Amino acid sequence: MKRNKITIVGAGNVGATCAHWAAAKELGDIVLIDVAEGIPQGKALDLMEAAPVEGYDSIIIGTNDFADTADSDVVVITAGMARKPGMSRDDLLNINAGIVRNVTEQVVKYSPNAYLLVVTNPVDVSAYIAYKASGFPANRVFGLSGVLDSARFRTFIARELNVSFEDVTSFVLGGHGDDMVPMVRYTYVGGIPVEKLIPADRLSAMVDRARKGGAEIVNYLKTGSAYYAPSASVMQMAECILKDKKRILPVSAYLQGEYGESDVFSGVPAIIGGNGVEKIIELDLDETEITALRNSINSVRTNMAKIG
Numbered sequence: 530m531k532r533n534k535i536t537i538v539g540a541g542n543v544g545a546t547c548a549h550w551a552a553a554k555e556l557g558d559i560v561l562i563d564v565a566e567g568i569p570q571g572k573a574l575d576l577m578e579a580a581p582v583e584g585y586d587s588i589i590i591g592t593n594d595f596a597d598t599a600d601s602d603v604v605v606i607t608a609g610m611a612r613k614p615g616m617s618r619d620d621l622l623n624i625n626a627g628i629v630r631n632v633t634e635q636v637v638k639y640s641p642n643a644y645l646l647v648v649t650n651p652v653d654v655s656a657y658i659a660y661k662a663s664g665f666p667a668n669r670v671f672g673l674s675g676v677l678d679s680a681r682f683r684t685f686i687a688r689e690l691n692v693s694f695e696d697v698t699s700f701v702l703g704g705h706g707d708d709m710v711p712m713v714r715y716t717y718v719g720g721i722p723v724e725k726l727i728p729a730d731r732l733s734a735m736v737d738r739a740r741k742g743g744a745e746i747v748n749y750l751k752t753g754s755a756y757y758a759p760s761a762s763v764m765q766m767a768e769c770i771l772k773d774k775k776r777i778l779p780v781s782a783y784l785q786g787e788y789g790e791s792d793v794f795s796g797v798p799a800i801i802g803g804n805g806v807e808k809i810i811e812l813d814l815d816e817t818e819i820t821a822l823r824n825s826i827n828s829v830r831t832n833m834a835k836i837g
């Protein structure tokens with residue numbers, strides 16, 4: 530029986546932590562690849578040497594050679610620069626666009642049947658670049674945004690109410706930028722609409738904090754951006770594919786008429802299973818929500834225009 534093979538491109542903070550979660554969850558064998566010589570090899574060996582202690586059976590290798598990634602089932606793309614205080618995610622576009630295009634071309638040469646999970650920022654444009662460069666169908670290329678953004682929103686709500694994190698469900702629409710759209714009206718705590726539990730002004734402060742959740746961490750860390758929650762979030766997406774879980778998750782997916790938008794990646798709720806993005810779920814939005822979504826998608830389009 531073939532074991533799952535997961536490649537993680539970029540062995541920095543997000544990539545190495547993705548490998549950690551993947552091993553801990555025994556999702557499959559792992560290849561960590563980076564341009565930096567020695568870094569993926571050292572981190573992979575170190576992580577594999579934790580296996581006897583933690584009891585997972587993932588074989589983990591580090592490499593600088595894409596040939597070692599051949600026949601991967603899932604490839605997570607984290608290669609590229611992270612922002613520092615004072616920068617927006619969009620400021621990374623110039624440097625990261627070329628990196629994403631280049632690694633995608635390498636990846637698809639060796640793994641023509643893989644699912645590509647894009648993390649590199651600005652992620653909605655990176656996912657578009659990977660989609661075009663791969664030539665893959667849209668269900669096989671998608672990006673990390675809403676799982677992370679809604680995890681932040683869910684965290685703030687759970688702490689506010691002093692309830693289990695698990696009981697808070699929510700999702701976020703739109704691009705992964707400051708104008709993302711946390712969906713308060715579709716947020717529930719143990720099945721109860723959150724608006725019945727938290728006053729509107731407190732909720733709106735939490736929406737604002739979730740929108741700026743990435744920058745909040747950058748401002749603490751100073752040298753880079755968040756990686757524990759981002760890597761956990763993208764590996765949940767990987768797990769849904771590898772185990773055909775068919776969970777409904779918010780992901781950055783290629784829109785082909787959904788929500789009245791086409792030829793753009795945006796955060797939307799979708800069924801994620803063994804065929805990747807199996808179905809994008811369209812919801813009735815009120816006037817304010819649809820305006821906010823249009824505005825957020827327009828920001829993604831503005832960025833897309835910069836890459837030509």
Ligand SMILES: NC(=O)C1=CN([C@@H]2O[C@H](COP(=O)(O)OP(=O)(O)OC[C@H]3O[C@@H](n4cnc5c(N)ncnc54)[C@H](O)[C@@H]3O)[C@@H](O)[C@H]2O)C=CC1
Nearest residue numbers: 539541542543563564608609610611648649650652673759
């Ligand atoms: N979509 C999302 O929700 C999130 C996106 N990110 C993004 O993920 C990216 C990675 O973040 P970190 O891991 O914190 O950065 P990092 O700087 O710790 O790691 C990036 C790694 O990419 C490698 N790299 C650069 N060019 C490469 C190439 N051509 N091939 C292979 N590897 C290459 C670097 O050597 C480095 O090891 C950033 O763009 C960041 O903004 C981070 C968190 C959340």
Ligand SMILES: O=C([O-])CC(=O)C(=O)O
Nearest residue numbers: 612618650743744754755
């Ligand atoms: O904020 C950043 O630059 C990294 C990221 O996308 C996030 O943590 O949401």
